[in-house]
Amino acid sequence: xxxxxxxxxxxxxxxxxxxxxxxxxxxxxxxxxxxxxxxxxxxxxxxxxxxxxxxxxxxxxxxxxxxxxxxxxxxxxxxxxxxxxxxxxxxxxxxxxxxxxxxxxxxxxxxxxxxxxxxxxxxxxxxxxxxxxxxxxxxxxxxxxxxxxxxxxxxxxxxxxxxxxxxxxxxxxxxxxxxxxxxxxxxxxxxxxxxxxxxxxxxxxxxxxxxxxxxxxxxxxxxxxxxxxxxxxxxxxxxxxxxxxxxxxxxxxxxxxxxxxxxxxxxxxxxxxxxxxxxxxxxxxxxxxxxxxxxxxxxxxxxxxxxxxxxxxxxxxxxxxxxxxxxxxxxxxxxxxxxxxxxxxxxxxxxxxxxxxxxxxxxxxxxxxxxxxxxxxxxxxxxxxxxxxxxxxxxxxxxxxxxxxxxxxxxxxxxxxxxxxxxxxxxxxxxxxxxxxxxxxxxxxxxxxxxxxxxxxxxxxxxxxxxxxxxxxxxxxxxxxxxxxxxxxxxxxx
RNA sequence: GGCGCAUUCGUCUAGUGGCCUAGGAUACUGCCCUCUCAAGGCGGAGACAGGGGUUCGACUCCCCUAUGCGCUACCA
Numbered sequence: 110x111x112x113x114x115x116x117x118x119x120x121x122x123x124x125x126x127x128x129x130x131x132x133x134x135x136x137x138x139x140x141x142x143x144x145x146x147x148x149x150x151x152x153x154x155x156x157x158x159x160x161x162x163x164x165x166x167x168x169x170x171x172x173x174x175x176x177x178x179x180x181x182x183x184x185x186x187x188x189x190x191x192x193x194x195x196x197x198x199x200x201x202x203x204x205x206x207x208x209x210x211x212x213x214x215x216x217x218x219x220x221x222x223x224x225x226x227x228x229x230x231x232x233x234x235x236x237x238x239x240x241x242x243x244x245x246x247x248x249x250x251x252x253x254x255x256x257x258x259x260x261x262x263x264x265x266x267x268x269x270x271x272x273x274x275x276x277x278x279x280x281x282x283x284x285x286x287x288x289x290x291x292x293x294x295x296x297x298x299x300x301x302x303x304x305x306x307x308x309x310x311x312x313x314x315x316x317x318x319x320x321x322x323x324x325x326x327x328x329x330x331x332x333x334x335x336x337x338x339x340x341x342x343x344x345x346x347x348x349x350x351x352x353x354x355x356x357x358x359x360x361x362x363x364x365x366x367x368x369x370x371x372x373x374x375x376x377x378x379x380x381x382x383x384x385x386x387x388x389x390x391x392x393x394x395x396x397x398x399x400x401x402x403x404x405x406x407x408x409x410x411x412x413x414x415x416x417x418x419x420x421x422x423x424x425x426x427x428x429x430x431x432x433x434x435x436x437x438x439x440x441x442x443x444x445x446x447x448x449x450x451x452x453x454x455x456x457x458x459x460x461x462x463x464x465x466x467x468x469x470x471x472x473x474x475x476x477x478x479x480x481x482x483x484x485x486x487x488x489x490x491x492x493x494x495x496x497x498x499x500x501x502x503x504x505x506x507x508x509x510x511x512x513x514x515x516x517x518x519x520x521x522x523x524x525x526x527x528x529x530x531x532x533x534x535x536x537x538x539x540x541x542x543x544x545x546x547x548x549x550x551x552x553x554x555x556x557x558x559x560x561x562x563x564x565x566x567x568x569x570x571x572x573x574x575x576x577x578x579x580x581x582x583x584x585x586x587x588x589x590x591x592x593x594x595x596x597x598x599x600x601x602x603x
Numbered sequence: 604g605g606c607g608c609a610u611u612c613g614u615c616u617a618g619u620g621g622c623c624u625a626g627g628a629u630a631c632u633g634c635c636c637u638c639u640c641a642a643g644g645c646g647g648a649g650a651c652a653g654g655g656g657u658u659c660g661a662c663u664c665c666c667c668u669a670u671g672c673g674c675u676a677c678c679a
Contacts, residue, residue, distance in 0.1 A: 121679050156678055221677070228676090237605045238675055263677050281608075290606055290675090298677040305679050329607055329674040352609080353672070361673070387615090390628090394616055398627045417616080420672065424614045427629055437642075482641050493640090543638090562638030574640045 114146025115319050118172075118179075119309070121153040122164035125370035126171045128423060129324065129354045129362035132388045136351055136416070137322050138177045139389070142408035149316060150182030153309070154195045155302045165193075171371040175381045176404050181316075189316040194308050201303035204311050204341065205264050205296055213340045214296060216262035217244040218255035239292030240265065264297035266306075266337065274332040279349045280418050286332040294333055306330065310337040313346055322349045322413075325420070326361065349413055352392050353420045362423065369423065378451060378487025380439065383432040391421050401434060429485040436487075441478040445470075448477050448490050455491035456498040465586035466535040475536070476584055479576035496570035497584045502593055508567035512597060516556055517564040521594050523550060524565050528594075534587040539579035568597035 118134040120126065141148035150172070152165045169183060181187025191197060208214035217240075224240070231238045245267065247255075255262070268291050275285030296307035303311070313321065328350050338345040354362045362369055374384060382403065389407050390400065393416050402410070436444060452459040462472035480493045496502070504512070511517065527542050528534070534542075543562075550556045562578055569581055569590060582590055 119679095123679075153679070159678065217677090224676085232604075235604050239605095261677095265677095284607075286606075292675090295677050300677075302677085304677075309679090324673095325608065326673050327679090330679095331607095350608085355672075359671070390615065392615095396617090398617080400628060419609050421616085422614065424629080427615060430629060433641090480641095484641095547638095557638095559638055566638065572639085576640085578638060 112319060114141060114144045115149065115317055116141050116146060116322060117149035117151050117313070117316065117318050119151045119153050119312075119323075120165075120168050121156060121159075121305075122161060122168060123156065123159040124161055124164060125372055126164075126168045127362055127369045127371065128374075128384075128388065129369075130168070131171060131175065131371055131384070132354055132391060133322065133324055133351060134172060134177055135175070135385060135388050136393070136411075138179075139393075139408055139411035140320065140322055140413060141180075143411045146319070147180040148177075149187070149189070149318070150179040150185075150192065151312060151316070152183060152193045152195075153305065154193055155305065155308050157300060157302060167372065171375075174371075174375065175385055194303070194312065197308075197312070198301060198303075200315070201297065201307055201311055202301070205303070205307065208266065208296070208340060209264060211340075212267065214264050214266050215245055215247070215293075216252060217265045217293075217295075218247070218252070218260045218262050219243060220260075237290060239290075240294075242293055245293060261299035263295045263299050265293040266296050266333070266340070268293050268333075268336060274335050276331055276335045276345065276348060278328070279347055279413060280416060281350065284328065284331070286329075288332075291332050291336070296337075306333050306337060310334050310341070310343075314338070314341070314343045318346050320347045320349065322351055325350045325353045349416065351416065352418055354391060355420050355422045357423065357425075359422070374428075374486075376488070378447065378490070379428070379432050380435045380447075382439070383428065383435045386435075387428045387431045391423075392417050401431075432486055433482070433484075436481045436484065441474050441481070444481050444487075445474040445477040448473070448487055451487050451490050452494070452498075458498070461498055461584075463586075464588050465584065466533045466538075467583070472584065475580065479580040479584075493575070496572070496575060496581065502569075502571040502596065504567070504571040504597075505573070507573050508571050511563045511567045511573065514560070514564065516554065516560055518598070519554065520546075520550060520556070520561050520564045521568060521598065525591055525594050528587060528591055531587060534583060534590070536579050536583040539582035542582075543579060565594075568594045 116137045118137045120130055120134075138148050140146070150169070152168075154160050154165065165183065172179070179185055181189060182192045205214060209216070219240075227241055228238050244265070269288045271288055273285050273287050274291065275283055278284055294306060295304050297303055312318075331348065335345055356362050356369065371384070375381075385404055385407070386402055389402060389411075393411065395402075395410055396415065449459045460469040460473045460476075462469045465472060467475060476494055476497055477490070480490060483493055484490055524546060527546060531538055531542060547558060547561055550561050551558075563573060566575065566578055566581065567573060569578075569585060575581060576584075585593065
């Protein structure tokens with residue numbers, strides 16, 4: 110690749126951006142970065158009916174969030190704009206006009222109902238579907254009659270009746286189609302907007318795109334694009350068709366609305382690092398067995414030869430694994446910061462440091478640091494930290510059993526006794542307090558570790574599971590610990 | 604129906620004719636560690652869609668079949 114590589118991500122703003130979209134964006138971005146090229150974003154808003162207000166904004170926002178910055182495109186500009194197709198209408202018109210004049214395209218006045226009937230009939234007869242070319246050889250007089258009736262025509266491309274059209278896909282090799290299976294497709298709609306086929310070819314050429322990385326589903330329409338390039342006298346770009354991402358039920362991702370939108374994952378507290386890492390390994394693999402990759406590291410190692418050709422299934426479990434990894438390895442301060450909205454939502458506050466040895470910031474970080482390993486995503490966090498936020502302790506059945514054990518009372522009394530003599534209860538102090546307690550009771554009463562730890566844990570949190578005991582103690586603070594032990598004893602005796 | 608793409612453990616994948624009694628990861632599972640849950644360590648179970656070729660030798664190349672998916676719009 111001698112010339113400078115230029116690739117583009119060209120979403121159509123018709124809904125919530127999903128994992129499939131973003132994977133295509135990611136691969137384009139990685140390709141551009143790896144080969145030192147430019148990454149262009151172009152909004153393909155040519156379908157007036159399906160365009161959703163704000164969809165382009167969300168797409169851009171998702172890209173930004175994931176760290177996929179673009180060199181040219183909306184909000185950024187560049188020498189090949191505008192980057193919204195709806196602002197390039199005159200460009201498409203002039204090219205359509207040229208094809209019209211050269212006899213490589215023609216106006217078609219067929220009514221939608223007629224086309225529909227035609228298709229039904231073809232279906233019924235078991236014939237290949239496609240436009241029957243009724244308007245292909247319309248006389249001037251007939252065309253004028255239609256115009257007089259006020260019919261807005263579409264412009265169709267004149268596809269050769271025989272021969273074949275083939276193109277080279279970098280991954281799959283030569284793919285060819287008999288021209289007889291390609292019908293005279295529409296390039297300009299009656300509302301004046303171009304179809305994907307025209308807009309895409311014209312823009313890729315004008316924007317000097319060298320490599321097209323797009324989803325697999327485009328392979329069947331590739332011959333149309335090749336034919337257009339040829340008709341316009343242009344050189345087609347190189348093509349890499351990316352394997353589709355299927356959802357759990359086996360269908361193409363974009364067809365199911367579901368919970369696969371990037372926004373949904375962001376809301377649930379998945380990190381962009383995890384999503385990028387997961388997506389990168391869906392359809393691409395490194396030469397070794399490494400699995401954890403930062404974005405810049407991926408850019409360094411991403412080569413198109415290692416993109417796979419077979420479709421893959423989206424697997425939430427695996428995404429969760431990546432997310433847990435990042436939850437565990439990202440700085441605690443960042444996780445704490447991101448946990449705030451979830452805690453506020455659940456408890457109306459994001460800290461409860463009063464009466465503890467910590468500042469609000471320290472407290473939050475300590476809390477998050479001790480539970481982050483237990484969740485798949487941040488939205489699960491509140492469920493694990495109730496003990497630190499809620500006042501009354503609710504006991505689980507097994508916690509109750511533990512507290513009713515004959516040895517529990519002595520343990521708790523000894524615990525409170527030691528607690529009283531501590532003036533600052535941080536994690537370190539809690540830790541040594543526990544050690545002393547275990548030494549003492551282990552020796553004197555011959556109690557096992559769990560016979561000591563469980564009652565304390567149960568009285569403090571109402572549960573047998575949770576963060577390490579010293580963290581629990583430090584998070585509650587001295588007074589609340591003492592209070593909870595007292596309360597638990599009362600509630601048991603009553 | 605037509606056209607196209609694909610087919611290795613449940614899932615993501617390695618594998619480009621001998622390195623494969625098919626490797627890694629995840630999920631599942633056993634043990635260890637441990638106050639619990641995680642994490643971590645060490646094990647286990649688990650796959651080349653089927654049939655024909657080509658070859659001294661096929662997961663790897665060719666053909667057929669099957670299956671899955673995609674496209675078949677004045678959607679992208």
